[in-house]
Amino acid sequence: MKTYDVIIIGGGPSGLITGVTAQKQNPQTSFLMIKEEENGLVPCGIPYVFHDLDSISQNKMGPAPFIKAGGEVLVDRVTDIDLASNTLRTQSGVELAYRKLVFATGSTPTVPTFIKGYDLENVETIRKSFNYITALKERVASAKNVVIIGGGFIGAEVAEQIAKHPDKKVTIVEMMDHCLGQAFSPDFAALADVNLKKAGVNVLTGSTVEELVGEDGKVQSVKLKSGKIIDADMVISAIGYKPNTDLAKRAGLQITKRGTIRVDKFMRTSSKNIYAVGDCSQTIGFITGRTDHIMLASTATAEARILGYNLSKIGILRTFSGTLSVFSTELNGYAFASAGAIEQSAEASDVEYVTGSFSDMDRHPGTLPGAKEIRMKIIVSPRNGEIIGGEIYGGKSIGEMINIIALAIQKYITVYELVSFQVGTHPLLTTAPTKYSLIKACEDAISKINCNHG
Numbered sequence: 001m002k003t004y005d006v007i008i009i010g011g012g013p014s015g016l017i018t019g020v021t022a023q024k025q026n027p028q029t030s031f032l033m034i035k036e037e038e039n040g041l042v043p044c045g046i047p048y049v050f051h052d053l054d055s056i057s058q059n060k061m062g063p064a065p066f067i068k069a070g071g072e073v074l075v076d077r078v079t080d081i082d083l084a085s086n087t088l089r090t091q092s093g094v095e096l097a098y099r100k101l102v103f104a105t106g107s108t109p110t111v112p113t114f115i116k117g118y119d120l121e122n123v124e125t126i127r128k129s130f131n132y133i134t135a136l137k138e139r140v141a142s143a144k145n146v147v148i149i150g151g152g153f154i155g156a157e158v159a160e161q162i163a164k165h166p167d168k169k170v171t172i173v174e175m176m177d178h179c180l181g182q183a184f185s186p187d188f189a190a191l192a193d194v195n196l197k198k199a200g201v202n203v204l205t206g207s208t209v210e211e212l213v214g215e216d217g218k219v220q221s222v223k224l225k226s227g228k229i230i231d232a233d234m235v236i237s238a239i240g241y242k243p244n245t246d247l248a249k250r251a252g253l254q255i256t257k258r259g260t261i262r263v264d265k266f267m268r269t270s271s272k273n274i275y276a277v278g279d280c281s282q283t284i285g286f287i288t289g290r291t292d293h294i295m296l297a298s299t300a301t302a303e304a305r306i307l308g309y310n311l312s313k314i315g316i317l318r319t320f321s322g323t324l325s326v327f328s329t330e331l332n333g334y335a336f337a338s339a340g341a342i343e344q345s346a347e348a349s350d351v352e353y354v355t356g357s358f359s360d361m362d363r364h365p366g367t368l369p370g371a372k373e374i375r376m377k378i379i380v381s382p383r384n385g386e387i388i389g390g391e392i393y394g395g396k397s398i399g400e401m402i403n404i405i406a407l408a409i410q411k412y413i414t415v416y417e418l419v420s421f422q423v424g425t426h427p428l429l430t431t432a433p434t435k436y437s438l439i440k441a442c443e444d445a446i447s448k449i450n451c452n453h454g
Contacts, residue, residue, distance in 0.1 A: 011035030014278025015104030021308025086435030117212030151179030286322030340389035356445025365431035
């Protein structure tokens with residue numbers, strides 16, 4: 001039986017970055033990655049294979065950096081783990097021993113088993129599988145009426161992409177008042193509905209699916225609780241993902257109430273020399289201090305770098321300090337981004353806050369070609385002025401602007417510090433230096449703090 005110093009189960013972003021980072025720190029250590037498919041996908045790029053990318057291969061993610069760093073890869077599926085003997089067995093019958101084991105098993109889409117007809121043909125999910133998405137793209141190509149259940153990021157992005165095909169009618173059904181309603185406050189989320197409609201998507205918010213109706217085993221229509229019937233020869237469920245922890249449960253690891261593998265701040269599980277990272281592992285909210293479950297590649301890779309640096313011995317004591325929930329997307333040419341606490345999540349966690357807002361154009365003057373409106377909102381603690389969240393809507397430049405806000409949250413920066421933030425500006429790239437959106441939003445928050453506590 002062959003023994004490896006480290007075996008990583010899973011070849012997604014968290015497994016890949018854990019392996020590459022750890023190997024650089026421990027070049028004499030033997031590493032094996034076990035992944036179920038030879039080819040992987042960039043998870044966040046999956047929606048764009050349905051239009052913007054010419055082929056699925058353009059979104060392919062493989063283990064080349066891991067192999068280049070000295071690791072080995074086995075394409076197989078782990079079926080059993082014996083924690084007492086530090087061994088595992090794969091589906092093909094391979095038995096291996098390890099000194100350290102990393103669970104990077106990711107997440108799987110939630111199947112809507114609570115909806116009658118969920119098992120009809122052409123009722124699909126968005127799996128993070130190269131082979132599955134390859135086949136799904138072909139089936140979508142022949143569909144005429146596509147209904148997407150769920151208006152979160154994946155549902156909205158897939159809907160926008162499929163709607164770019166002129167021969168398809170796309171409807172999105174979302175039970176909340178707005179699409180993207182869990183990541184943005186209502187005024188920002190309403191803009192997502194507007195942009196999806198402008199992109200040609202039929203948006204039905206505040207609506208719930210009652211039944212998927214089929215004929216000869218194939219889906220034909222979607223029935224809503226309101227009684228409305230929508231023609232559908234393809235239904236895509238995008239109602240969320242759940243951590244892939246069945247293997248960890250069978251092995252005997254501690255699992256949280258949210259179904260994630262319980263870990264400490266160094267990604268160590270309840271068993272010695274066993275680690276978990278990415279979507280399958282427990283996370284704690286940076287603002288709330290509560291167990292949450294944010295499944296983002298950016299979060300997973302941040303955790304993976306911490307684990308990679310500390311896998312041999314604890315060397316970096318400043319560890320992963322909690323999830324900031326940094327989201328971004330683009331719909332119909334307009335970007336949406338948020339970080340940290342939004343108004344709803346702050347209220348739900350009894351966090352005191354005020355908001356600061358500002359709107360302007362992202363070029364100066366705003367009459368320049370390509371200029372788009374920016375809407376900025378920051379969430380601030382009125383006690384000390386610390387920034388605890390932010391939301392932005394506008395052009396592509398906000399994709400990096402939200403990262404400034406995320407860093408401000410992580411470093412406990414206050415609005416009083418940011419009003420003297422020295423920024424680089426240019427007419428073709430940013431708002432004017434006289435009214436830089438983030439600084440003006442901070443000034444608005446300060447005025448409210450002074451008013452409330454003056």
